[in-house]
Amino acid sequence: MSDRGPYAKGRERRQAILDSTLEVFSTLGSRGASMSAIARHVGVSPALLQYYFSTREDLLQEVITAWDRDNAERSEGLTHFADWLRGVRHNMQHPGLIHLYMTAVVEATDADHPNREFYARRYEGLTPEIAQEIRNQQASGNVDPALDPERIARILLAAIEGLQIRWLHQPDFDMVEEFLFTLERFGIHPPELLTGELDAIFERAAEAARP
Amino acid sequence: MSDRGPYAKGRERRQAILDSTLEVFSTLGSRGASMSAIARHVGVSPALLQYYFSTREDLLQEVITAWDRDNAERSEGLTHFADWLRGVRHNMQHPGLIHLYMTAVVEATDADHPNREFYARRYEGLTPEIAQEIRNQQASGNVDPALDPERIARILLAAIEGLQIRWLHQPDFDMVEEFLFTLERFGIHPPELLTGELDAIFERAAEAARP
């Protein structure tokens, strides 16, 4: 894929729109992030957003899928729960992301919402993924083997989303602390997370993942 | 306060609008619950909704405060956590409520949203209330006294909201089960909740609360 050719500009515009969406969302919030507001931020006409993303819902949705993709890429070389914690940290530095995501999940709750299926599948996909990691912890004797891994996964997933809502309302709320504490209640305490050396570990991992 | 006089009709209308709002919300969802849709359901003109509740946000907000009031009233004569569980059950039978509430909390997340303050206060009020009940449990030796009651309260509050989102997406999701399990992880297991006789207990309590 070359940067030249007739498609280069389009791809850049597309990305610029996605970036601006996040930016505007984090400064003006959901109600402020109208198509025209985002367009203004990019420096184009509102109709152009429609050209790249046919509807507003689609635009927001694409920000989320891109985010999911980023998360997956950032997770190289760390254990699953460390990834998760790191993700939470990362998101806390990009408030627009969580704001946009939470708005979208809840909106998609409407029975006839076009993205409803997406979130159902997302939950269905994440749950066993987390459950598998819990099974690993059970195998190594950290987590009580009597506990149902799927159930813990569902609860942790719910907890994190609830924490995010509260954090949006109270930005000084320490999601990492609360989530770490929750993990511990289920017997999950990856050693890396207790040393206070998280950042160093992440740095090293990021370094190692680079080509 | 008599039912007669020139105000009776107004109070009835007002209530009818609140009821219809919930009704329409649970059938048509957030996007479907437009002012005109609700007005149609009540059988009046859209402008009348404006007369009673000046804005749509206010209307939804009033449904929520009424709900909070109901919850408080329904809690007579039961322990706090039993109340809570019962509330969850009750809500699961009225899907519009949770749908509306979750939509509203997340929307109010915008920095300049008029109801933002309300939710901040709501959280601030609920947390110590729950924490107090946890202290009671600690005093009677059920919950590990080393645990910070406020922190547990925050986590439980977050967990329930996260569970509600997932439930909205997957109506067969058993919030009561999941929440009960979460409570147990924190050492909270009110005896009434383990007998399977919940309904009978609620009936008796309701009976006793009647004049």
Added chain:
DNA sequence: GTCTATACCCGGATAGAC
């Protein structure tokens, strides 16, 4: 005090010109 009709504004979406 209760209610409607009407008019207004803004946001999202579409059509078509350049």
Added chain:
DNA sequence: GTCTATCCGGGTATAGAC
């Protein structure tokens, strides 16, 4: 690939009928 013009629908403001 980009814009302008236009439409449509939802929320809101107002005037006034009953």
